[in-house]
Amino acid sequence: MDPKRQKLEPSTMKICTHLGLFHADEALAVYMLKLLPKFQGSSLVRLRKPEDWDASDIVVDVGGKYDKGTKWFDHHQREFNETFSLKYNTKLSSAGLIYKHFGKDIIQETLKLEKPSTIDLLYQKVYKEFIEAVDANDNGINNYPGDVEKKFNDKNLALPAIVSQLNPRWNTNPTDADYDAAFEKASDLMGTCFLNLLKGYGESWLPARDIVEAAFDSRYDVHPSGEIIVLEQFCPWKEHLYAIEKEKSAQGAIKFVLFADSSTKWRISTVSVTSTSFEFRFGLPEPWRGVRDEELSKLTGVDGCIFVHAAGFIGGCETKEGVLQLAKLALEHKK
DSSP: OOHHHHTSOOOSOEEEEOOSSOOHHHHHHHHHHTTSTTTTTOEEEEOOOHHHHHTSSEEESOSSOBOSSSSEEOOOSTTOOOBSSTTOOSBOOHHHHHHHHHHHHHHHHHHOOOOHHHHHHHHHHHIIIIIHHHHHHHTTOOSSOTTOOOSSOOGGGSHHHHHHHTSOOGGGOOOHHHHHHHHHHHHHHHHHHHHHHHHHIIIIIHHHHHHHHHHHHTHHHHOTTSOEEEOSSOOOOHHHHHHHHHHTTOTTOOOEEEEEOTTSOEEEEEOBSSTTOSOBSSOOOGGGTTOBHHHHHHHHTOTTEEEEOTTSSEEEESSHHHHHHHHHHHHHHTO
């Protein structure tokens, strides 16, 4: 458990979920609630009696009710068909319900963000990349057609399976206290994975997007065609570039991305047609491919050349000015 959470004064708030066997969705839902100031330090009860539910401040994954974000967050009732948004068909689990209603507050509180558009970007990203899978698993949705034969069995590597295995063994005569103790471990496991993901997006993925977006917005300062961008600091850029081009109605605009590598040399990279394609939009000229060092400098007229890959998708030079010259020459070569 996060040490900061352990130091909090006890809260009068009471979170309730069901007793007995537990699953990944309510384990995560409870953890997410405790990230909010309102519920930090709150008590957790795992009970099945209606009077206990009524006496609690929030009821998760039990009770047969969903009241659109006030107190009741169950998804087992026959008429339940709630999804995260109109973009999704996956029905929500208790984790999805809590995230749908409190996710933006959790993101703001955890990452100390203020800009609504940034919070919403992460809110959508985390649901798509993590929470939806929890929802789908709990609702019995298979990610693959049933007739696909698996090459190996990986079910025990999945988080929901690991959580399930934390339940006490049926033949050890477990008590409610045994289940409660195991649930705490499960909730911390799910919560740690959630927090690592959220902080990774907030502290690494998001700054990378800012770098790529700044480069994209200043592309006409680099070259009149707007087809070259320069990353002033290296970062993972491919996912962001496709997304930014789409958002700004400029799909396919960028032909070359220039950036410094780990050795402070500079690289010129082509851009694939799609994020999963090996086909690039605009390759480096064929005569350069497979040529290195001084021979490449003589061929291109650019000092400090290091290489151009034989496949023509990436090259290197000693300086930023060098790769920029290569990019400009490559664009001219195809005219």
